[in-house]
Amino acid sequence: MTEQPLIEVRNLTKKFKDFEAIKTPGVSLKIMPKEVLVIIGSSGSGKSTLLRCMNRLIEPTSGQVFFDGVEITDKEINIDDVRKNIGMVFQAFNLFLHLTVGENIALPLKKVLRLSEDDIEKRVKDNLRAVNLSEKEDSYPGELSGGQQQRVAIARVLAMRPKLIFFDEPTSALDPELTGEVLSVMKKLVTDFHYTLVIVTHEIPFAKEMATRVIFMDEGEIIYRGPPGDVFENPSNERLKKFLSKILEMH
Ligand SMILES: Nc1ncnc2c1ncn2[C@@H]1O[C@H](COP(=O)(O)OP(=O)(O)OP(=O)(O)O)[C@@H](O)[C@H]1O
Numbered sequence: 702m703t704e705q706p707l708i709e710v711r712n713l714t715k716k717f718k719d720f721e722a723i724k725t726p727g728v729s730l731k732i733m734p735k736e737v738l739v740i741i742g743s744s745g746s747g748k749s750t751l752l753r754c755m756n757r758l759i760e761p762t763s764g765q766v767f768f769d770g771v772e773i774t775d776k777e778i779n780i781d782d783v784r785k786n787i788g789m790v791f792q793a794f795n796l797f798l799h800l801t802v803g804e805n806i807a808l809p810l811k812k813v814l815r816l817s818e819d820d821i822e823k824r825v826k827d828n829l830r831a832v833n834l835s836e837k838e839d840s841y842p843g844e845l846s847g848g849q850q851q852r853v854a855i856a857r858v859l860a861m862r863p864k865l866i867f868f869d870e871p872t873s874a875l876d877p878e879l880t881g882e883v884l885s886v887m888k889k890l891v892t893d894f895h896y897t898l899v900i901v902t903h904e905i906p907f908a909k910e911m912a913t914r915v916i917f918m919d920e921g922e923i924i925y926r927g928p929p930g931d932v933f934e935n936p937s938n939e940r941l942k943k944f945l946s947k948i949l950e951m952h
C-alpha cells in the first residue's frame with residue numbers, strides 16, 4: 702500500500718485583486734508524513750501566501766488542498782478542526798504579552814481543545830521542557846529574549862499535538878546566536894519527535910542538513926524542486942543559482 706500524503710495541493714492559485722501572488726496554472730505539491738519540506742525564494746515570491754493557503758488562513762483563488770485525504774478547500778468543511786492539526790509558527794512570535802509563558806501555552810489548550818486543568822498543566826510543563834524553558838513558565842514574554850520567545854511559540858504549537866507544523870521564517874527576526882537555539886529545537890522536532898514540517902527559511906546549512914526536499918519559488922511559481930543535494934550543491938537552474946549566490950553574500 703502506498704502511503705497517503707499528509708497534504709496534497711492541486712493547481713492552487715491566489716490573486717490579490719488583479720495581482721497573481723501564486724500564478725496560473727497554479728502550484729501542485731505533496732507532503733508525505735515525516736517529510737521536512739523547505740521552501741526558499743526571494744521576498745514577494747509567494748512563500749507565505751502558499752503556506753497560508755494550505756491551512757486556509759487565506760482563501761485560495763482556485764485549486765484544491767487535501768489534508769489527510771480530505772479536501773479542506775471544500776467550503777462545507779469545519780476548518781477549525783483542520784487548523785487544530787496544522788500548527789503554525791510565525792516570524793513575529795505572536796505571544797500574548799499580558800499573559801505568562803505558561804498561560805500563553807495553556808490558552809489554546811483550554812479554548813480550542815477544552816482540556817481539563819490537569820491535562821493542561823501537564824502539557825504546559827512537558828512542552829516547556831521540550832524547548833528547554835521549564836524555568837520560564839511564570840515569566841512574561843517581555844522578560845524573554847527573542848529566541849526564548851520563539852521557543853515558547855513552538856512549545857505552544859507542540860502542546861496542541863498537531864499532525865504537522867508550518868514555520869514561516871521562524872528565525873529571521875533573531876540575532877545569529879539566538880537563531881541557533883531555535884534551529885536546534887526545530888532539529889529536535891525532527892530527530893526526536895519525527896514531526897512533519899514545512900519550513901520557509903533562508904538558513905541554508907539547516908536546510909541542507911534537515912530537508913528531505915526543497916522547493917524554490919520565484920514570482921508566484923515553483924520553478925525548481927528536488928532533494929537538498931540537487932538544489933544546493935549543483936543547481937541547474939539559473940534563477941536558483943542567482944538566488945543562492947545572493948543569500949550567500951548576505952550571510
Ligand atoms: N493581503 C495581501 N494583499 C495584497 N497583496 C498581497 C497580500 N499578501 C501578499 N501580497 C503580495 O503577494 C506577493 C507574495 O507575498 P508573500 O508574502 O507570499 O511573499 P513571500 O515570498 O512570503 O515574501 P517574504 O520573503 O518577504 O516574506 C507579494 O508581492 C505581496 O506584496
Ligand SMILES: [Mg+2]
Pocket residue numbers: 748749750869
Ligand atoms: Mg513571507
